[in-house]
Amino acid sequence: AQKITQTQPGMFVQEKEAVTLDCTYDTSDPSYGLFWYKQPSSGEMIFLIYQGSYDQQNATEGRYSLNFQKARKSANLVISASQLGDSAMYFCAMREWNSGNTPLVFGKGTRLSVIA
Amino acid sequence: EPEVTQTPSHQVTQMGQEVILRCVPISNHLYFYWYRQILGQKVEFLVSFYNNEISEKSEIFDDQFSVERPDGSNFTLKIRSTKLEDSAMYFCASSGVSASSYEQYFGPGTRLTVT
Numbered sequence: 001a002q003k004i005t006q007t008q009p010g011m012f013v014q015e016k017e018a019v020t021l022d023c024t025y026d027t028s029d030p031s032y033g034l035f036w037y038k039q040p041s042s043g044e045m046i047f048l049i050y051q052g053s054y055d056q057q058n059a060t061e062g063r064y065s066l067n068f069q070k071a072r073k074s075a076n077l078v079i080s081a082s083q084l085g086d087s088a089m090y091f092c093a094m095r096e097w098n099s100g101n102t103p104l105v106f107g108k109g110t111r112l113s114v115i116a
Numbered sequence: 117e118p119e120v121t122q123t124p125s126h127q128v129t130q131m132g133q134e135v136i137l138r139c140v141p142i143s144n145h146l147y148f149y150w151y152r153q154i155l156g157q158k159v160e161f162l163v164s165f166y167n168n169e170i171s172e173k174s175e176i177f178d179d180q181f182s183v184e185r186p187d188g189s190n191f192t193l194k195i196r197s198t199k200l201e202d203s204a205m206y207f208c209a210s211s212g213v214s215a216s217s218y219e220q221y222f223g224p225g226t227r228l229t230v231t
Binding site for chain 1 (some may be wrong): 149158172220
């Protein structure tokens with residue numbers, strides 16, 4: 001069963017505008033973590049932001065924030081003030097903690113293109 | 117800032133050949149992982165390694181694959197007899213000093229091309 005769903009294969013955003021990348025997840029484990037990674041054309045995986053299932057507040061890291069809606073099982077990434085350098089693939093991922101240090105499960109990704 | 121390194125950055129090999137992909141995880145990390153990403157697709161988990169043994173592996177990680185930590189620093193992925201469908205980017209990752217360490221640090225990847 002698909003554990004991470006990213007429904008937007010591609011998104012366009014004007015430079016300096018904000019953009020939301022959608023992610024929904026499926027788990028029965030009450031303890032889990034949600035991650036967003038950026039993959040530029042060079043191929044490396046860059047960690048952006050993390051949200052724990054018990055965190056009371058939405059995570060923020062600079063221009064990145066995570067809109068965590070636990071009841072809806074969604075963990076959308078919001079990028080504010082988009083820059084040309086934000087053009088990349090963005091992957092949502094999850095880890096479940098019920099059995100220790102488990103691997104990440106990734107979604108299919110969203111390709112973000114920032115337009116000048 | 118400490119980082120995960122991987123060598124080589126790109127490897128081209130002929131079908132049926134053995135390849136070894138190398139990784140140096142962050143030095144005080146205890147958990148190590150290999151993931152792969154076929155071009156244009158999502159990142160998929162292959163195997164995790166802890167305390168000198170495999171802790172979890174996916175269906176992809178069949179008998180053609182093996183992992184080793186031959187010394188205190190390197191972590192290797194071996195593919196015994198490569199197939200065309202093994203062409204992918206292979207990422208090594210490591211994570212922290214306890215089971216609750218949440219972040220996995222990824223290396224830059226090795227692009228494997230099987231011809």
